[in-house]
Amino acid sequence: MNSKLESGYGLNHAVAYRETQMDQLLPRREFLKTTTGLLTGLVVAGSPLALIAPGRAWAVNLTALTSAEAATLMVGARTIAPHDKLDDAAYALVVHSVDLDATSDERVRKMIKEGIARLSTGFANSVECDRVAALKRIESSEFFQAIRLKTLQVLYATPMAYAYFGYEGEAFSKGGYVLRGFNDLRWLPEVPLEDSGSVPI
């Protein structure tokens, strides 16, 4: 494997996390002058997103990619990390993060735009096995590796993913998990006290 096949933790890791925040999902009417494209979606009633979304519709402003490029990229992110019932808004934040990189770095912009262009025009509408085959063919490219890494860095750090996967996250503000299920597993026997310890409260 070459050095492009990076699992994840690295210098840009912390930066990617900052781009997972919900305030990137703007109410639809707010456009920026520099907008080059837009990704939009509706919040599905009863979905985890409905609990945390700012409104019934969301939009992501793009400042480097076109709407069509962003739509293709979003399908790419779904192919890399397919979670069928995870809301589009989570994948939109991946695209948003790529767009930010493409906005701030001319070389990255060129690399991303060329990478998207090289995927066949039918990519976004083709069936999953064809999409997987298309990505397999470019797996060793800088474009694919950048998209893969970005997907993993951003997608699973979104509030939508926390809710979807049942991850409860930060616990200090709620008194930890000591009274909230850290030892609530009942399908195995309890550990004898001499090999563990009593709960302090």
Place this chain on the structure above:
Amino acid sequence: MTKIDLKDDHAVVIIGSGAGGGTLAHELTRRGVKVVLLEAGKRQSLDTFSQVPGEAFGQLTWLDTRTQSGNWGVARDFPTLPVWHCKTVGGTTVHWTASAPRLQPWELRAKSSYGKIAGTSLIDWPISYEELEKYYIVAERRMGVTRRNDMPGLPASNNFKVMYAGAKKLGYKQVHTGHMAINSRSYDGRGFCIQQGFCVQGCKMGAKWSTLYTEIPEAEATGNLDLRIESTATRIEHGPGGHINAVIYRDISGQEHLQKARLVCVAGNAIETARLLLLSASPRFPHGLANSSDQVGRNYCHQITGFVWGIFDKPVYSWRGATLAGVVEDEVVNDPRRGFAGGYRIELVTLDLPTLPLVGLPYGWGRDFASIIEAYRNLAGMFINGEDLPRSDNRITLNSNVKDAFGQPVANIHVDEHPNDGAMRKHAQGQMSRMYEAMGAKRVVVGPTPPATHNLGTARMSTDPREGVTNGWGQTHDIKNLFISDGSVLTTPGAANPTLTIVALALRQAEYLSQQMKVGNV
């Protein structure tokens, strides 16, 4: 705030405020010694610790560039982050997971225990277990280690219940919630563990021992500590006789300062400690300080690790609870019938959701990769901490092709695995897989080796000055008033997570140092 003058040549300068440097600073200042403590990072607190995993990573991690080479899996999987340690007041004790086991007596006699093994540079420690044990006892009391003294064990988490049941099925006997430097009860003015599962992000309860909120404030209270944050040591200077007399460092604005010193203790984590000695080369010491043996930077050890995840058909919620509070100690033996020398610990582990796909899983994407994360609620986790064998060419060198913010060469970390490493990892991951299979796991996923968090051996203690960098006190063989006070001095790594040993050695070094200062030897 105590200020020590830059020209004060009675000051002891300690570089690095982690397990070794932070403990040493406390021990010296409480004996009345004036100490300048240089720390490259910022100072955080229980209030400022971020609980957003990625943000916390950025807040605490040493992110300055390193390069790497060699055939270890980390070079392939984590090319930009070979090692994962901290740059903050308290050093790596801020993000450590607080496993605090002791080395075993036979581990300190590594060469005698294992015999001659081709391709290694094994030696025995210059000190005995009996000597070290006295300081282990003090360190355990100081740090509030569980299942030692009067500190009860931590309660069993869900993740540990799975580990325990699997281990018992396989016949393991020594299985418990670990010797953890985490308060199971309020102790030493700090609260008890509320099972947050955010050990790596900085413990907002302060239940986990860290020099940030134990040794360092106590040292400050003596009035003898001058802690200088965001101060990066770039060079150690010596006089015409070869004696150390100053440290040059840069503050956050890049401004250079020279602090005079009576003696210097380097505790910058094994990568930066070796780098600083090498960067301090002079006409008198052309290969770097304390390097007449050519051993500085060599024998780099990182301990063998590797994840195993079990996916069950019922929930585990492994993220709830102290991250590493569980251990199987039966494999901490030297039994050549297993096909390798040295021992390993099986340790409980889990990763928060954002970190799991980046660090815990083998490279992948698509349906199969995603299906593992789909099962996040039902995932149980373990990894190992095993002994790797020192090799002369596994080493830290200066990479002149890549420079840091101050224009100095960065450290290159070279690791070629010894066949012993692979054999141990295979055995351990096999045992862990069997544990989960015995408990009815639907699937077992064997993960990669994460970036190294235990960096050891690059200025090792040795009886023979030709085989190491320091004597049994961490005093360099070449220069009497230059000491090494971190994991760099570990002669061999053993299978114990190293922090307790680093603290014990710092306690012992402080005793020696103050006595040597008193009689005027240094």
